[in-house]
Amino acid sequence: MASKSGDQSRREKGRKNKLPEGVRGPSGPQGDAVRPTAPQFGNPNTSPGRLRFEQASYPMLRRLHSWPRWIIVVLPAILLVGGLVLTGPLAWVGGIALLIVWAFVAWLTALSWPALSPASKLFRLVVVLALLGVVVLKFLGRF
Secondary structure (H helix, E strand, O other): OHHHHHHHHHHHHHHHHOOOOOOEEOOEEOOOOOOOOOOOOOOOOOOHHHHHHHHHHHHHHHHHHHOOHHHHHHHHHHHHHHHHHOOHHHHHHHHHHHHHHHHHHHHHHHHHHHHOOHHHHHHHHHHHHHHHHHHHHHHHOOO
16 A cells, blocks of 8 residues: 555656646746747837837847846946945046946836836836936036
């Protein structure tokens, strides 16, 4: 009888490790995952300018998606801290670093704008404008 329970536990262990077709596990999609052939931009009510903006952003988003995720967080954080810390004769280098962070945050905010709630739009707008203010003050040598 001990062998029957051992066989049963091995079968259950095999079932736990096998995911249904198309289910994403820790190592990515299982089986033949279907990928869209062409990206879908906007919705039918999207303006032509917004559509062009999304299409122009798509190659950069693909490139960012291929990078390790930690780089997308660590690199802007390093630029932000470096930009805030650099003062004196190197303040202009800090201003450039902050300008890069501002451009990245503003770009991501513009891409996500249609999907945001009014409160989120207000908060992100305040963050983008505050960061722009810090950039201007940094270039003027007052920060």
